[in-house]
Amino acid sequence: MGANQTQNYIPFLKNKNIAVVGNQTSVIFKESGYIHLVDSLLKREIKIKKVFAPEHGFRGKADAGEIVKDGIDQITGLPIVSLYGNHKKPKADDLKEIDVIVFDIQDVGARFYTYISSLHYIMEAAAENDVIVLVLDRPNPNGHYIDGPILEKEYQSFVGMHPVPIVHGLTIGEYAKMINGEKWLKNDIQADLEVIKIKNYNREMNYNLPIKPSPNLPNDQAINLYTSLCFFEGTNVNAGRGTNQQFQIFGSPFLNHNHFDYSYTPVSNPGAKYPKHENEVCYGKDLTQHKNLSQINLEWLIEAYKNTSDQNDFFNDFFNKLAGNKTLQEQIKTGLSAEEVKATWKEGLENYKKMRAQYLLYD
Structure with missing residues (x-):
């Protein structure tokens, strides 16, 4: 995990005001188990000012689509700002006096899994307010393949913001680099982005998630x-x-x-x-x-x-x-087979793979 490479980011965070985007998967693994990133940073006297919570909440207990409310974390006493519902993007006031946003969430490599949409809005807000984004990278459990139709612009939503296939084959750190490099943020702005890489990782590795990333993905x-x-x-x-x-x-x-x-x-x-x-x-x-x-x-x-x-x-x-x-629904209604449908994805996938190649951090 990028989070485990503490020597590569703790010195950078010293004497800065920090916001963390995290949930129950934001942990540092140890021989005896794991410690939450927020708890670890506080023990190291890193000045965390607030936590941003994505879909399912900071502790990961909310249903899919359920409104996640702002509040106070009972364990740390830190203010929690929800990034779900009507407040998907941090406001300027949310980032007042923040120097660095640390993004550390376990993704599952699917376009419609909303953590990458939260990443987009975090990067956009950070770019607009001169805040650095530090992504602590994590393995993609579906990183061993790429498949699906490319999203068309008129169907952009929180369950699909970018012209990528359903299974994009990137870690969340690589995905952040692609958001920046392809200038997908508003007005072509780019975030000041740093990615802490995973040590000794390749995307063909079989990665078993020790903590479920959301309530309805239990294993x-x-x-x-x-x-x-x-x-x-x-x-x-x-x-x-x-x-x-x-x-x-x-x-x-x-x-x-x-x-x-x-x-x-x-x-x-x-x-x-x-x-x-x-x-x-x-x-x-x-x-x-x-x-x-x-x-x-x-x-x-x-x-x-x-x-x-x-x-x-x-x-x-x-x-x-x-x-x-709208094509996939029409194809199914007209009786196309799975093979016939997938044949229509081929050109888009080939073009995507060429674009994706420049953002890869791992073999």
């Missing part, structure tokens, strides 16, 4: 399947929210139970207070034992669409934002 299987099953968030199919197999199963009351022999019933739980199809029997698939993916699987989405009794309402308004275009 490595969910993180690997997330890039394929998140499409169901834009449909009438439940992707395991309201169970203990989030993003490892999918199902719906509308799916044909003669075709799908697996069933489950979503209920309210700490990671999903109001899950889709709550207390209804859902028919679908159990993917908890599925082999590790090295590409996006579209076959499950297509299979569900073909075997629903509710095709007219299968897709909702969120789907095109997740896909980054």
Whole structure:
């Protein structure tokens, strides 16, 4: 972890006013376990003035999409400023007297995972207010492949801000370099950016996340399947929210139970207070034992669409934002196979890989 390379950033932070963008994954690993980055910095007498909290909150307990409120961290007494809801970008007052923003969050390498959108707004606000951004890099558990359609500009949203594929194949430090280098910030501004690299890392390494990055990504299987099953968030199919197999199963009351022999019933739980199809029997698939993916699987989405009794309402308004275009929905409705759909991604992916190459920090 970049956070573990304390010798490379602690001297730089001395005698400066610091804000930290972090959550429950922002830790320094030790032989005896780990210590939260904020606790470690405070012990080293680094002057942390505030914490910025992304989606799911500073301690990582909020549901997806749930409003995260400002407050005071009960453990450290530091003020917490939410970067979710209506306040996704720090204001000038939030950065008053701040010299450096330390960004340290575990990402999962998917365009629609909102931590990279928070990174964008942090970098933009920092550039506008002459604040340095220091990214402590972390491995990408889905960094071993690149796949998906390139996001089209008219479908920009907080679940997709940049013209990249769904699985972008970058660490969050590399992604920050790309945001800067491609001048994706407002008015082509660039942040004063420093990245603390991960020691002895390459993207083919199998990285097991010791702390779940958000409430509904509980294990490595969910993180690997997330890039394929998140499409169901834009449909009438439940992707395991309201169970203990989030993003490892999918199902719906509308799916044909003669075709799908697996069933489950979503209920309210700490990671999903109001899950889709709550207390209804859902028919679908159990993917908890599925082999590790090295590409996006579209076959499950297509299979569900073909075997629903509710095709007219299968897709909702969120789907095109997740896909980054309107084309994917149209392709599925017209009956294209997964292979035929993926063939239309090829040129965009080749161009993206050429652009991405200049920002790589690791093999």
